Amino acid sequence: MSEDFSLHDAIYNCRAMRRIKSTDVPEDLLIELIDAANQAPSGSNSQKARWIVVRDPAVKQELADQNRKHAAPYIAADVAKPGNPKLKRLLDAVVWQMDHMHEIPALIVACFDYPEKVEGLGVYRSAGSVWPGVQNLLLTARALGLGAAPTTLALRDQDAVRKILKLPETFAALCLIPVGYPMGNFGPVVRKPVAEIMRFDRWGA
């Protein structure tokens, strides 16, 4: 992270960037993202997170097809009748991502390598040993001026994803992060006020 770009800046300006240019990202930056992800903690320091950086157009297309298959029905009702302008803006970006995912320069898939094949809820059992790495990656992308967004809809059919990426059957794919140079501007995240989501000592009075 550069000296004039603090960790605080990255945390508070790390919006999900879905509209991404097709311009290639230098390989050393992609490796830097994974190296940062790899510094994250894991349960018992198991270090079983695995990262596939997909650049091959044919493989990207197959992942984009998976995303469309699961994202389209998930958002259909809201797209037909978005409740408010904020939701409409979010959905427009999700639809853009759905239409252009195959053109985004890198689709990074964060996996966990289990001792055996997992299905259903078992896929998420060790998710906590992957997501800290995902957040490291997102913050590092922000610091490097790269747009990124965590997504999960493309990964609903684990067997399909294992087949596309030639994953060992013990791998579960937990997060797909499209990465590249953003079309829009970075900006601050908007979240609930801390007073609403925090209490000292006990939740109830």
Ligand SMILES: Cc1cc2nc3c(=O)[nH]c(=O)nc-3n(C[C@H](O)[C@H](O)[C@H](O)COP(=O)(O)O)c2cc1C
């Ligand atoms: C566990 C998880 C799953 C997500 N899945 C998707 C997804 O499948 N597709 C998508 O477009 N965004 C997905 N997101 C991104 C969220 O929609 C986004 O982080 C949230 O709306 C906040 O956006 P902001 O940081 O731009 O304010 C996911 C985020 C998380 C943490």
